[in-house]
Amino acid sequence: MMQLNPDVKSVWTIYYIRRTLFFMVLTLALDYLALSEIPKWPFFTGFSPLVVLFIGLVTTIVMPKLKYKYWFFELRDDELYLKRGVLTKIDSIAPYCRIQHIDISQNIVERLFNLSRLVIYTAGTKGADLIIPGLPHYYAQELQNKLKEYTVEDAV
Amino acid sequence: MSQVAEQIYEKRLHPFTLLYRFIVALPNAALPIIFVLYSGNTGEWVYIFISLFLGFFILPGILLNYFYFDYTITDKEVVIKSGVLSKKERHIKIDRIQNVTITQNFLHKLMRIAKVQLETAGDATTEGNLDSVSIVDSERIREIIRNHQHGKSKVDTNRFSNENGETVEKTVEEEENVIFSMSLWDTIKYGAVRFRPIVLVASAWIFSLFSQFNPNWTDELELILDSGYKEYIKQLDIFSIILYIVAGVLLVLLFSWILDILLTVNTYHRFKLVSEKGKLLTSQGLFSSQKGAIPLKKLQMMVIKSNPITRKLNFYRLDLQTAGFGGGDGTKAKSETAIPFAKFSQVKEIINKIRAVVIPEIFTKVSPKSIRRAVVKYLVFSIPFGIALYFTFDSFWVLLVLLPIIGFAAYIRYQYRGYHVENNQIIVKQGFWFQKISIIPIEKIQTIHMRSSYFQRRLGLATVEIDTAATVYGNDASIIDIDIDVATEIFEELNRLFIDDKNKGKVIN
16 A cells, blocks of 8 residues: 655645635625625624635645545556545545556646646546546656556457 | 449438428527517518528528538448538448437428438547438448448348338348337336426426416515515415315326326337347337437446336336447446336346346345434435424424434335345346336446445445446446445455456456
């Protein structure tokens, strides 16, 4: 069982901050435009963004650490095995012969920490996007090459 | 025998295509009319504008497209040439054509033409679309492609058809291996027991349009709310209101029942399932006849469906879910009905023609703790309903009525859930109102997931999800709420079975 690169915690922290800010703006707009129109709304304007800020702060501090702690992957003999999740735990198996192709992708935040994401595509409809985040770029390439060897063009 | 008779060379579409396309294009012409009408100027120039629009854009477009479009079918490939300014030539290799679908909508039927679609296994975009050719041609194209694929020439029959159509028709029918068909009476019976919620909703909507409901009911509601709604409710005659509601509901039900029968007859009239080498062919329909093909190689999942009424009458429906022609493109997955309505024994018989499956009498049950989880879930979902009840009747005791209903629903859900893991397939059963028994071949597994939410873990439960290339509806292939240990076991077991199956295949190859 392998863990992700610890730097991924910082990436996730930035994601959580971004998400918190987004929802704060959203609730602020909601507060001004809709909630304040309700005749007997018991809270002051700006209350719901504060609630969002509080929840956001807690999750931003706690979640990245927990997420990292519970994220594992393993290259077994015949299949790729992923185990992750804090509140909802998900174990996934993708047999190598089912992998159609593998992408390495990197967004701006990940580039800051020199991390990459491995996106594994199968023909499946639901779990079509198995993603291993937070891998050092060279390692992601190594994994991609390793997995590519197994990938067979298999008819559905 | 010469191969010449088996080819079609640079043939144009049927001339009625022009008329068809013109009629189809008319709604587009209606768009400018709407704009003009809304702007308020309803002078005579409106009509001039429309005719100009039609004359300058639509008609030449249709004409040019028609005259610059032809198709060629040889023993190796289908070539479709199109384009006026930028020419396009699409070559489709005969071997790669998976599927020749012939469809007719109402207009097609009137003009006795048909639309032919060639579907390939490769890229989702390389599809040939011949809209429209004459019915005779559509059959011929299908026949030619089929013959080339089978590598045997049926030149005599084809040549024969030019001289004497009827005799050939008969021989073709004799060749067809019909494994299931429905009479008109069957179709009516099927429509009578379907009770589709969508039809119910639609008929309720239509009913509300025709009934004497005040269209400005929102304004009225506001008035009632302003004037103290409790007094308003008290002064109403409860008995007559209930009578009204009951009568309305019954009327809607009756209407939806009849509508469903009519729609079903329209869709499934003369339904026929024909078995052919490697695929099943369906044909159905009254006003718009549909022909479809289910390539058995691409079959991912078989689903037996029923509702409480059909179960009582021992009638079931079989859907076959196939992977998309686009390979990795999940959106192309589709579900086709192989049997709309048949006795369970007959359904089993036909399933066994496709694949050796023994549907167990008794399924392994999910964890009884799932009842507890369902109760909590339903309680949460019924909060808005409960609030509404509380405010209308002004008493807490009414809420107690909800409890047995929720408990019973949760129990029923548990009772109707089950699964069965075999060496070469998994069978999952779920649902009371819409029961589904899904049969998933082990070799079609793409990925396997085991999921347990926070609430599930508190009860020691987990869900095993099996993903194939054609999971058309969300949870069909999920074993929901089983003990975590059992789930882990099944999760690993399924993977082992899949890998074993793959390795077996390798040895044979």
